[in-house]
Amino acid sequence: MTNPHLTVFVEGPADHSMVLTLFEALGLHQKAQINVRAMGGKRKIASYIRQLKNDHQHKFVALVDADEASVADSRELARHQLGRPSIDVFCAVPTIEAWIFADPEFAKNAARSLHAQEMIERAPLPEMIPYPKQFAMNVFGSAKHYPSGGDFDISLAAVRSPSLRAFVEGVAALVGAEFSFMLPVGKLSDTRDVVSTLLRELPESKVVWKTLTGARVSAGELAKAIADGAPLGNQYATELLRVARDLIARQANK
Structure with missing residues (x-):
């Protein structure tokens, strides 16, 4: 049996890069044929996915930035914003840039200066960073310098960001993959x-x-x-x- 096709609809380039980083860390390419599509905003995602349905071989997921602080609240609001599609909807809380900092060492490797690395070390938990987009610009300089690929600690990130964990567990389950996250207490x-x-x-x-x-x-x-x-x-x-x-x-x- 061939691996299922998984298509993830995201808002922009930063989302596209981060999702691929997560899938690489999970080894998900061994479980599914993956396509991540940057659509240019929630409205375009909503329009495109309106009639989509999963079947045995084709799986679809939408990932958007959140407008609520909790995972449960943000997913419900996002489903409403996207027209309550039949496919799964997930949220990055509060934005996809916050997920970059779910693994501080991964983020620090791309920091533009020693001061930027110190900013990352002092940052709160990812979902409590007030303005993640601006914070990312401050420490990386520009979106084109955001980190991608590389050695991303998915277990640590899943513990530090509930919305990231909900996304990776949801997608893994959708394609029939099983992942158990080890609690990296020593890194918290x-x-x-x-x-x-x-x-x-x-x-x-x-x-x-x-x-x-x-x-x-x-x-x-x-x-x-x-x-x-x-x-x-x-x-x-x-x-x-x-x-x-x-x-x-x-x-x-x-």
Whole structure:
């Protein structure tokens, strides 16, 4: 049986380059015949994919920049913006440029100066970079100098960017490939990175915690508080880890 054809529709050249980098890191070319098409914006993508449907041999995916902070919220909004097509729609949160920094070493290899490398080291988690396009221009100089190909740590990137993980897992499943991401704890700055990114996989307004004072806190609020090191975030992270510790200990003693 021949490998399926996978076509990914993206907005522009930066998206095209980043998607190919991800697929190279995943080894996806061994599982599917891949075509990544830069369409020039959401409207053109929406128009082209309106009547497309997947079949056994041909798979289609749309990838656009997000307009929401959470993976779940952004995908739902994007599906609406693209006319609710029958094919899968994924989002880069907040833009595709953020994914470049999901693996800091990959980004630093293309930085235009030592100062630019230091900027990357000080940057927050990818999906919390306020203006990723401008940040990318500041550290690379121009879009034509964005990094591509090379040694991209897909496991680290998947942990640091929930939207990137949703995309690569979704595409892999679509073509029948299986990938398990190893948690590269030694490369994460601290536990806050892990907890904050896990919360960003949920709808931003979803209430995920009720404090001892009765306050109900949403996933979006907690993700930011944890990433910022705020007392509320630290309290939640501590309680989460304590509950997880006790649960795992109970399971181990059954």
